Amino acid sequence: MFADLSDAPLDPILGMAQVFAGDPSPQKIDLGIGVYKDENGNVIVLDTVKQAEEYLRNTQTTKSYLSSAGNPQYNDAVRGLIFAPGSDAHGRARTIQTPGGTGALRVGADFIAKLRPGARVFMPDPTWPNHPALFRAAGVETVVYPYYDVAAGRIRFDAMMDALGEQLTANDVLLLHGCCHNPSGADPDQAQWAAIAELLERTGAMPFVDLAYLGFGHGLEPDRAGINILAARVPEMIVASSCSKNFALYRERTGALTLVAGGERQVEAAKGHLLPVVRANYSMPPDHGAAVVAHILGTPALRAEWEVELNGMRERIRRVRLELVNQLAGKGGRDFSYLADQTGMFALLGISPAQVQSLRSDWHIYATDSGRANLAGLTMANVAHAAEAFASVTR
Numbered sequence: 001m002f003a004d005l006s007d008a009p010l011d012p013i014l015g016m017a018q019v020f021a022g023d024p025s026p027q028k029i030d031l032g033i034g035v036y037k038d039e040n041g042n043v044i045v046l047d048t049v050k051q052a053e054e055y056l057r058n059t060q061t062t063k064s065y066l067s068s069a070g071n072p073q074y075n076d077a078v079r080g081l082i083f084a085p086g087s088d089a090h091g092r093a094r095t096i097q098t099p100g101g102t103g104a105l106r107v108g109a110d111f112i113a114k115l116r117p118g119a120r121v122f123m124p125d126p127t128w129p130n131h132p133a134l135f136r137a138a139g140v141e142t143v144v145y146p147y148y149d150v151a152a153g154r155i156r157f158d159a160m161m162d163a164l165g166e167q168l169t170a171n172d173v174l175l176l177h178g179c180c181h182n183p184s185g186a187d188p189d190q191a192q193w194a195a196i197a198e199l200l201e202r203t204g205a206m207p208f209v210d211l212a213y214l215g216f217g218h219g220l221e222p223d224r225a226g227i228n229i230l231a232a233r234v235p236e237m238i239v240a241s242s243c244s245k246n247f248a249l250y251r252e253r254t255g256a257l258t259l260v261a262g263g264e265r266q267v268e269a270a271k272g273h274l275l276p277v278v279r280a281n282y283s284m285p286p287d288h289g290a291a292v293v294a295h296i297l298g299t300p301a302l303r304a305e306w307e308v309e310l311n312g313m314r315e316r317i318r319r320v321r322l323e324l325v326n327q328l329a330g331k332g333g334r335d336f337s338y339l340a341d342q343t344g345m346f347a348l349l350g351i352s353p354a355q356v357q358s359l360r361s362d363w364h365i366y367a368t369d370s371g372r373a374n375l376a377g378l379t380m381a382n383v384a385h386a387a388e389a390f391a392s393v394t395r
């Protein structure tokens with residue numbers, strides 16, 4: 001079975017870390033994989049996470065199995081982050097813990113394949129490369145819809161709505177990024193979310209929202225606005241969320257899948273059908289990250305501290321974005337002013353593969369092959385070098 005295999009391709013994002021590690025230049029900047037870095041370029045453990053870990057070390061009495069749904073306190077807390085407790089959507093939503101946002105997406109994809117054979121999942125062009133891969137692996141057909149105009153630096157809303165209006169049927173699923181679209185950083189505004197909700201109502205298609213960056217756009221409340229606009233209008237929805245970024249728990253694999261249905265009875269039934277999908281896959285999620293998040297969100301003082309840490313991450317990204325745009329002004333090359341209006345870690349630089357290569361070999365700056373840059377890799381110390389490079393390769 002293994003004898004005649006050729007070398008497998010590197011993951012387009014994860015593979016770059018190896019290339020970066022091999023560059024000896026002291027000036028090198030990693031703008032590849034989407035992790036938040038602090039002003040010293042480190043991917044740190046949050047202080048609130050350290051405190052929760054200390055608490056768990058002192059109080060945890062067993063490592064016995066949990067259920068397929070994971071930690072109930074975590075599930076309730078995450079549901080409350082997505083939908084305001086007491087709201088209609090919160091009442092008809094149920095959350096299960098999953099191994100990361102990726103695990104949530106995959107369980108959701110398997111669930112769709114099980115309940116709606118023949119469903120197509122419409123995903124934005126461009127999107128996170130793992131989206132088509134994992135839906136296809138689950139046996140779900142994928143269709144692409146226009147989303148972002150790289151040259152113009154903004155979303156192609158009319159083209160998106162025209163394409164979806166023509167093609168979506170009641171058997172289909174519409175994949176949307178809840179906030180901080182990966183890779184573009186460009187999201188619908190509130191009026192556009194309302195128009196998407198209207199389109200879903202009209203076509204009967206179900207939204208599947210990937211929420212990997214809650215709190216990284218404009219804040220916890222504004223970042224969940226789009227999802228809540230949809231939930232108020234459509235009967236059913238799936239949300240895949242992640243604590244990888246907003247709790248910096250990446251390797252702890254801490255995510256959640258939230259189902260919204262027409263009412264409490266329907267959502268309980270739907271959850272009942274979801275759990276066998278989990279059991280037949282990984283049985284149950286890993287405990288640690290979710291136990292940490294449950295403790296933070298369930299302890300008011302820690303929760304307030306966490307929000308300060310989250311705001312700090314978001315505001316630092318905002319500062320380097322603005323500083324980059326400032327430093328680029330008047331240098332010639334591409335007009336990068338759109339970067340100031342976009343949110344989250346990522347931006348598409350709108351450069352060719354040859355220009356991406358020139359960034360690496362001439363400037364020691366590593367963006368992905370698609371020209372995506374993780375702007376959280378910039379600091380006040382290296383942003384001038386990045387601005388010089390971006391202007392130079394686009395002149």
Ligand code: PLP
Nearest residue numbers: 100101102128182210212242244
């Ligand atoms: N969805 C998007 C758009 C992402 O960028 C990521 C990456 O982190 C994920 C999902 C998955 O996150 P996790 O690391 O929690 O699996």
Ligand code: TYF
Nearest residue numbers: 013014032033034128130182
């Ligand atoms: O897009 C990114 O860089 C992040 C991190 O298989 C990531 O979402 C990338 C690839 C992957 C898992 C996480």
